[in-house]
Amino acid sequence: MDKKKEILNPAGIPEKFLKPYDPKDTEDRIYGLWEKSGYFNPDNCVENGKTDKDAKPFTIIMPPTNANGSLHAGHGLVMTIEDIMTRFNRMRGRRTLWLPGLDHAGFETWVVYEKKLEKEGRSRFDIERKQLYQEIMDFTLTNSSNIKSQIRKMGASCDWSREKFTLDPEIVKTVYGTFQKLSDDGLLYRGKRLVSWCPKHQTSFADIEIKDEERTEPYYYIKYGPFTISTSRPETKFGDKYVVMHPEDKRYLDFKDGQKIDLEWINGPITATVIKDSVIDMEFGTGVMTITPWHDAVDFDIAERHHLDKEQIIDERGKLLPIAGEFAGMHITKARPLIIEKLRSKGLIEKVEEKYTHVVHTCYKCGTIIEPQIQSQWFVKMKPLAEKALKKINGGEVEYIPEHYKKITTHWLENLIDWNISRQIVWGIPIPAKICDACDTGYVDLENKITKCEKCKGDVRQDNDTFDTWFSSGQWPYATLGYPDGKDFKTFYPTNVMETAGDIFHWVARMIMLSLYRTNVLPFKTVYMHGMVLDGKGQKMSKSKGNVINPLDLTAKYGTDAFRIGLVIGNTPGTSLALSEDKISTYKKFANKLWNITRFVLESTSEEKLKISNNKSEIDDLKADDLVAADVTHLKTLTDLMKEITGEMEEYKFYLVADKLYHYAWHEFADKILEESKKVFSEGDEKSKRSRAMFLQYALRTILKSLHPFMPYVTEEIWQLMNSGYTKGASTLLMVEKWPNSSR
RNA sequence: GCGCGGUUAGCUCAGUUGGUAGAGCAUCCCCUUGACGUGGGGAGGGUCAGGGGUUCGAAUCCCUUACCGCGCACCA
Numbered sequence: 160m161d162k163k164k165e166i167l168n169p170a171g172i173p174e175k176f177l178k179p180y181d182p183k184d185t186e187d188r189i190y191g192l193w194e195k196s197g198y199f200n201p202d203n204c205v206e207n208g209k210t211d212k213d214a215k216p217f218t219i220i221m222p223p224t225n226a227n228g229s230l231h232a233g234h235g236l237v238m239t240i241e242d243i244m245t246r247f248n249r250m251r252g253r254r255t256l257w258l259p260g261l262d263h264a265g266f267e268t269w270v271v272y273e274k275k276l277e278k279e280g281r282s283r284f285d286i287e288r289k290q291l292y293q294e295i296m297d298f299t300l301t302n303s304s305n306i307k308s309q310i311r312k313m314g315a316s317c318d319w320s321r322e323k324f325t326l327d328p329e330i331v332k333t334v335y336g337t338f339q340k341l342s343d344d345g346l347l348y349r350g351k352r353l354v355s356w357c358p359k360h361q362t363s364f365a366d367i368e369i370k371d372e373e374r375t376e377p378y379y380y381i382k383y384g385p386f387t388i389s390t391s392r393p394e395t396k397f398g399d400k401y402v403v404m405h406p407e408d409k410r411y412l413d414f415k416d417g418q419k420i421d422l423e424w425i426n427g428p429i430t431a432t433v434i435k436d437s438v439i440d441m442e443f444g445t446g447v448m449t450i451t452p453w454h455d456a457v458d459f460d461i462a463e464r465h466h467l468d469k470e471q472i473i474d475e476r477g478k479l480l481p482i483a484g485e486f487a488g489m490h491i492t493k494a495r496p497l498i499i500e501k502l503r504s505k506g507l508i509e510k511v512e513e514k515y516t517h518v519v520h521t522c523y524k525c526g527t528i529i530e531p532q533i534q535s536q537w538f539v540k541m542k543p544l545a546e547k548a549l550k551k552i553n554g555g556e557v558e559y560i561p562e563h564y565k566k567i568t569t570h571w572l573e574n575l576i577d578w579n580i581s582r583q584i585v586w587g588i589p590i591p592a593k594i595c596d597a598c599d600t601g602y603v604d605l606e607n608k609i610t611k612c613e614k615c616k617g618d619v620r621q622d623n624d625t626f627d628t629w630f631s632s633g634q635w636p637y638a639t640l641g642y643p644d645g646k647d648f649k650t651f652y653p654t655n656v657m658e659t660a661g662d663i664f665h666w667v668a669r670m671i672m673l674s675l676y677r678t679n680v681l682p683f684k685t686v687y688m689h690g691m692v693l694d695g696k697g698q699k700m701s702k703s704k705g706n707v708i709n710p711l712d713l714t715a716k717y718g719t720d721a722f723r724i725g726l727v728i729g730n731t732p733g734t735s736l737a738l739s740e741d742k743i744s745t746y747k748k749f750a751n752k753l754w755n756i757t758r759f760v761l762e763s764t765s766e767e768k769l770k771i772s773n774n775k776s777e778i779d780d781l782k783a784d785d786l787v788a789a790d791v792t793h794l795k796t797l798t799d800l801m802k803e804i805t806g807e808m809e810e811y812k813f814y815l816v817a818d819k820l821y822h823y824a825w826h827e828f829a830d831k832i833l834e835e836s837k838k839v840f841s842e843g844d845e846k847s848k849r850s851r852a853m854f855l856q857y858a859l860r861t862i863l864k865s866l867h868p869f870m871p872y873v874t875e876e877i878w879q880l881m882n883s884g885y886t887k888g889a890s891t892l893l894m895v896e897k898w899p900n901s902s903r
Numbered sequence: 904g905c906g907c908g909g910u911u912a913g914c915u916c917a918g919u920u921g922g923u924a925g926a927g928c929a930u931c932c933c934c935u936u937g938a939c940g941u942g943g944g945g946a947g948g949g950u951c952a953g954g955g956g957u958u959c960g961a962a963u964c965c966c967u968u969a970c971c972g973c974g975c976a977c978c979a
Contacts, residue, residue, distance in 0.1 A: 390979060439979085814917075
């Protein structure tokens with residue numbers, strides 16, 4: 160040991176402090192310590208007296224993470240914010256449960272697995288359903304350990320003993336119960352309705368799985384008897400036998416509703432019927448359009464209103480049906496130019512606008528144009544569910560952070576259409592229903608005992624579809640807690656906070672609707688929405704741009720604590736955040752600063768030098784009476800700060816709290832108080848020295864406690880070293896220490 | 904078209920109920936002070952997007968314009 164070190168370390172403080180803080184050497188060991196303690200589980204906290212028996216519960220249900228996924232920056236933020244909430248409330252003495260969960264992520268996983276099959280030269284159509292399901296289950300369960308270890312790496316103090324998976328039997332049972340109840344209450348129906356269909360993936364979609372894309376294509380004006388219609392999709396027009404115009408359009412007053420008109424069409428003469436409907440925009444195009452109810456939402460609505468025939472033109476794979484005559488069997492993309500050629504040769508093309516820009520719906524995975532199709536699927540009537548939810552939300556019973564998400568949510572709820580919950584993929588929760596293909600009737604059949612169709616007495620078959628992922632994840636808060644009889648449901652429901660990404664606010668709305676429907680109670684009091692995590696330049700991360708930041712690279716480089724607090728400071732709820740490495744690097748320095756602050760405090764307040772008591776309770780119950788005037792002032796500043804930040808923690812203003820603690824620790828405590836202390840310890844009288852030593856110990860402990868939710872690893876490591884290596888007293892976990900007293 | 908945000912220092916963003924504009928990073932200058940150079944001290948830099956209004960007083964409240972982002976619907 161060189162001379163400098165000798166001077167610095169006269170009291171034999173833990174060796175570790177002689178080197179900079181090393182997250183790599185710390186984090187896994189500390190996480191192991193926490194897990195071993197069992198205190199992630201609130202029951203153990205109560206049992207060991209860390210939490211009072213009658214303490215109020217505090218519950219967060221983790222949004223189920225894709226079991227096949229890898230931790231991305233957004234997850235990093237989720238885990239950080241929810242862990243902050245959890246640790247804060249645990250330290251405040253609440254019976255705190257953070258319940259982790261994994262999502263089978265129906266379609267997401269399906270796409271991944273289908274690609275894997277493709278690589279192996281296999282096709283899902285050659286594999287028996289049960290086997291395929293089992294293969295994907297094995298694949299998912301094998302992969303899930305990956306994401307779980309990544310969640311641990313983030314320091315998440317969730318209760319792994321209560322971990323749930325969306326395909327767990329008890330979750331499925333709850334979901335089935337809801338399906339049955341919806342049916343019993345007349346809120347479920349099997350209907351032939353328009354669904355968004357991906358011809359490549361062979362399934363219907365939720366809105367969120369559809370990506371809007373702007374395309375520039377030719378736009379055709381085509382003669383349709385006495386009219387001219389316009390379209391960008393001539394290949395859908397074969398069956399168009401209704402021509403629609405606004406009832407008040409002066410140009411077409413001569414044509415009467417229901418009037419028949421003979422005209423020459425693509426494949427020969429047809430008879431068209433005039434329909435008057437005010438949905439038509441007189442300003443658009445020629446003010447006349449023909450309709451394709453089977454493949455278009457507006458057209459479908461018109462057909463429903465006027466009880467018109469609906470005919471399928473394009474099959475589920477995107478090929479033309481026999482109605483297309485000579486074009487039957489062709490894929491629509493191949494058929495389009497040929498159809499145009501034919502129309503042109505018949506003199507039916509009036510003009511072509513070459514560059515027409517419009518938005519088309521595409522599959523968010525494969526980019527294939529979504530082909531609406533009429534299908535028999537299960538639908539949930541949303542209006543009654545939405546109304547109940549709206550009443551609660553508008554009545555102020557759900558707190559939204561930030562508040563404007565409330566408006567976005569209510570706007571969405573007010574415009575809901577019936578929800579298609581059937582998906583045509585194997586990977587998911589099978590729909591417990593029987594289908595009669597002969598008369599197209601569906602029966603909810605949880606007990607698997609229906610064998611004959613009540614209507615036509617024909618045979619029924621098992622519904623091969625699975626539930627939309629959102630239908631099951633929409634029941635997450637009560638399903639995970641064991642509704643209706645589970646002990647946890649009774650203790651921890653309703654939960655306190657739902658923390659999730661702002662762009663899936665509709666998931667939150669669905670949880671509110673379904674929870675109200677089944678439990679009659681709002682599933683949570685507060686909705687906390689975080690924004691998107693962008694790259695350092697503020698751009699959306701995407702694989703194609705190559706700007707994806709892997710959070711684990713950053714935690715490896717700067718430590719998890721630096722990553723966590725860097726993600727929190729300056730990040731107000733709902734606002735997107737540019738993740739810059741500079742910022743994370745700053746907080747790595749901060750972790751080290753805390754390390755050195757501790758080193759100084761331990762060194763300068765060592766027993767040998769100053770003869771202060773190291774009795775833990777004497778430090779923690781520090782009174783102003785024990786201190787000299789200067790320290791009384793410092794104590795008051797610190798106490799006021801604790802009071803302030805405790806309030807802000809309760810208001811979920813973590814970005815403020817973290818920033819204030821950073822400033823206090825560095826620029827007040829270290830830069831001012833510690834500097835001033837050097838003089839006190841070298842020149843002051845015994846009373847001042849003792850007072851200062853006690854205050855420094857107290858302040859350090861307070862800083863560590865209050866920073867613990869944000870930077871759990873370094874604070875816990877310091878705490879352990881202080882308690883076991885230097886000061887006396889039982890070694891306890893900072894994780895279950897009491898939050899600093901703010902009521903002095 | 905309807906709805907929701909945003910526009911503050913070079914960059915990223917704070918700014919709680921209206922009371923003389925803040926932080927981090929970056930820039931510049933100084934300091935080998937015995938916890939830490941992953942350090943310390945200091946400096947420069949903003950007519951708070953434009954316009955109007957309410958007020959003794961507006962970054963903050965109201966109206967309006969422009970631009971950026973997002974959601975919903977539509978796109979025949």
